[in-house]
Amino acid sequence: MAAPMTKLGIRCLLILAVIVVLDQASKAWVLYGLRLAPNMPVTILPFFSFTYVQNTGMSFGLLGGGLFRWVLTLFQLAAGCALGYAALKQTKPLAGIALAFIAGGAIGNAIDRVRFGSVVDFIDFSGTHVFPWVFNIADSAITIGVALLAWYFLKSEAAAKDGTSPQG
Numbered sequence: 001m002a003a004p005m006t007k008l009g010i011r012c013l014l015i016l017a018v019i020v021v022l023d024q025a026s027k028a029w030v031l032y033g034l035r036l037a038p039n040m041p042v043t044i045l046p047f048f049s050f051t052y053v054q055n056t057g058m059s060f061g062l063l064g065g066g067l068f069r070w071v072l073t074l075f076q077l078a079a080g081c082a083l084g085y086a087a088l089k090q091t092k093p094l095a096g097i098a099l100a101f102i103a104g105g106a107i108g109n110a111i112d113r114v115r116f117g118s119v120v121d122f123i124d125f126s127g128t129h130v131f132p133w134v135f136n137i138a139d140s141a142i143t144i145g146v147a148l149l150a151w152y153f154l155k156s157e158a159a160a161k162d163g164t165s166p167q168g
Helices: 007-034 066-089 093-116 137-162
Strands: 042-045 048-055 119-124
Touching (some): 007 066, 007 093, 007 119, 007 137, 066 093, 093 119, 093 137, 119 137
Antiparallel strands (some): 042 048
16 A cells, blocks of 8 residues: 655655646747747846747757667656656755655656647747747746756755755
8 A cells, every 4th residue: 555645745646737727828828929039039128038949859958859769768757757756756955846846847848749749939039148048837847957956966065064954
């Protein structure tokens, strides 16, 4: 019999679900509400635009197309589910939340690959001339999750050196 879910597990599941819902809702808004034409920026601020891009590859469009697309989709779904499960089983809040962010982002992008054959990207800060990539909420969640996980590991390492237990 499965053990009941902890409060942290419920929080992590909610975070994961909210990320997937926000990601998919924002992409639906771009595709069906704004009806953006591909690769035609709509400038919001001098440094910020909405630009609909179909990303067939990995991050930043690397390794897209063909059989690799399906391999990547299966990997994203498996990783998202495994990380989501790990988040639900976590006893450390920071680690659980980090894993939930990464899992939510991976699942959000995998849904796109199954539905459209590519990931819908639209957040564009290329007007800054510093960050030329177009991304989405799922990508942001993965980035935030990786940063939180790095912070957790740094805290854990520092606590191990001090002989204390990390709180996160």
